[in-house]
Amino acid sequence: MTSVVAxxxxxxxxxxxxxxxxxxxxxxxxxVASVLIGGITLAPVVYAVLSGFRxxxxxxxxxxxxxxPWIFTNYTGVLTSGSFxxxxxxxxxxxxxxxxxxxxAGVMAAYPLARYRFKGRQALFNxxxxxxxxxxxxxxxxxxxxVRDLHxxxxxxxxxxxxxxxxxxxxxxxxRPFLMALPNExxxxxxxxxxxxxxxxxxxxxxxxxxxxxxxxxxAFVGSWNGYLLPLLLLxxxxxxxxxxxxxxxxxxxxxxxxxxLAFTSLAVIPALxxxxxxxxxxVSGLQGAVKG
Numbered sequence: 001m002t003s004v005v006a007x008x009x010x011x012x013x014x015x016x017x018x019x020x021x022x023x024x025x026x027x028x029x030x031x032v033a034s035v036l037i038g039g040i041t042l043a044p045v046v047y048a049v050l051s052g053f054r055x056x057x058x059x060x061x062x063x064x065x066x067x068x069p070w071i072f073t074n075y076t077g078v079l080t081s082g083s084f085x086x087x088x089x090x091x092x093x094x095x096x097x098x099x100x101x102x103x104x105a106g107v108m109a110a111y112p113l114a115r116y117r118f119k120g121r122q123a124l125f126n127x128x129x130x131x132x133x134x135x136x137x138x139x140x141x142x143x144x145x146x147v148r149d150l151h152x153x154x155x156x157x158x159x160x161x162x163x164x165x166x167x168x169x170x171x172x173x174x175x176r177p178f179l180m181a182l183p184n185e186x187x188x189x190x191x192x193x194x195x196x197x198x199x200x201x202x203x204x205x206x207x208x209x210x211x212x213x214x215x216x217x218x219x220a221f222v223g224s225w226n227g228y229l230l231p232l233l234l235l236x237x238x239x240x241x242x243x244x245x246x247x248x249x250x251x252x253x254x255x256x257x258x259x260x261x262l263a264f265t266s267l268a269v270i271p272a273l274x275x276x277x278x279x280x281x282x283x284v285s286g287l288q289g290a291v292k293g
Contacts, residue, residue, distance in 0.1 A: 045266075045269065045273065047064075048262045048265055048266045048269070049262075049266045049270075050066065050067060051258075051259060051262040052074050052075055052259060052260075052262045052263030052266050053067040053070045053071055053072065053074070053075070053263075054067045054071060054259050055071050055259055056256075056257065056258055056259050058259075059258055059259055071259070074259050074260050074262075074263035075263045075266075075267065077260065077263075078260070078263050078264050078267055079267070083246065084264070084267070086239065086241075087241055087242060087243045087245070087246035087268075088243055088268075088271070090156075090239075090240055090241060090242050090243075091225055091242040091243045091244075093156055094156050094159050094160050094163075094224055094227075094231075094242060095220075095221045095224040095225045096221075097156060097157070097164075098160045098163045098164045098167070098220055098221070098223075098224040099217050099220045099221045099224065101160065101161070101164035102164045102167045102168060102171050102216060102217070102220040103171070103213050103216060103217045103220070105164065105168060105171075106168055106171030106172055106175055106213075106216055107171075107175055107179075107206060107209065107213060109128075109168065109172055110171070110172045110175040110176045110178075110179055111179055111201055111205065113125050113172065113176055114175075114176045114177075114178075114179035114180040115179060115180070115182075115205075125172075125176065128168070128169045128172045128173065129169065129173060130169075131166075131168070131169035132169045132170060132173065134166075134169075136162075136166050136229060136230070137229065140229060140230075140233065143162055143230075144233050144234070147162065147234055152234075153234050153235075153236070154234070154235060154236055154237045154240055155240075156240070158234045158235075159227070159230050159231055159234050159242075160224070162230055163220075163223070163224050163227060163230060164220070167216075167219070167220045167223060167224075170216070170219065171219075171220070174212055174215060174216050175209060175212045175213070175216060177212075178208075178209040178211070178212040179205060179209060182205060182208060182209075186204065187200055187204075190203075190204055214279070218275070218276065218279045221272075221275070222272050222275065222276050225243070225271070225272045226244065226272060227242070227244065228244040228248075231244065231245050232245060232248075243268040244268070246264075246268065247261075247264060247265050247268050250264045251264075251265075
């Protein structure tokens with residue numbers, strides 16, 4: 001007994017054809033533009049890394065040439081310096097504290113804005129949206145006075161708390177759609193099982209919003225790692241300075257050693273760059289989830 005396979009309908013063939021056409025409709029110029037933008041973005045980083053393997057004489061004779069011969073003393077000199085690792089440790093501590101505050105406070109603030117219905121909810125959310133347009137430089141003087149009056153200058157908390165405060169608007173804007181997208185039936189089922197709102201938040205809602213929390217955490221960590229203005233104003237103790245401040249001090253102290261400055265700068269940038277590239281898929285998936293929500 002033979003089975004008869006029905007031919008594909010016109011609808012399915014039309015859908016397949018339209019899908020293939022949509023995949024083929026991407027212009028080659030899009031890829032060309034992507035390569036150009038990527039090259040322009042990475043060119044300064046590649047130049048700094050390669051120039052760190054050259055001597056000052058090589059840079060003076062041919063600023064855009066390749067190392068010939070390769071010189072490793074610039075990088076080894078930085079890596080064997082105790083000040084570099086002290087700067088790196090300070091940056092890691094401040095970035096970790098900032099990230100923890102941003103993620104925990106952000107998800108707790110986004111939860112009622114997403115799941116509760118109360119008067120003025122949208123207006124309160126708009127306040128955080130307006131915070132996206134409020135730059136740090138505008139509030140730097142009153143912020144410095146506030147931190148000074150709280151006796152938090154020359155402390156990790158004095159830098160981490162303001163950084164977290166200015167990162168919260170973006171965190172709430174990203175996390176709120178995640179929390180709103182969770183079906184109400186899930187919360188109702190948890191309530192029937194005896195879970196409180198707090199229990200539902202910690203046991204169900206927080207794990208399900210993991211992609212958004214990872215996205216906001218990575219953005220907060222990288223932003224804190226690259227922060228310069230706040231540490232410059234609030235950290236006067238050399239033992240508490242971060243890597244951006246260390247780069248500035250090293251550039252001033254060894255201004256004649258261009259190759260050494262480029263090596264120090266490359267080592268200061270590479271950790272954040274590698275961390276960001278490693279987590280880029282999670283960041284993209286988290287932002288896509290926020291847009292869908």
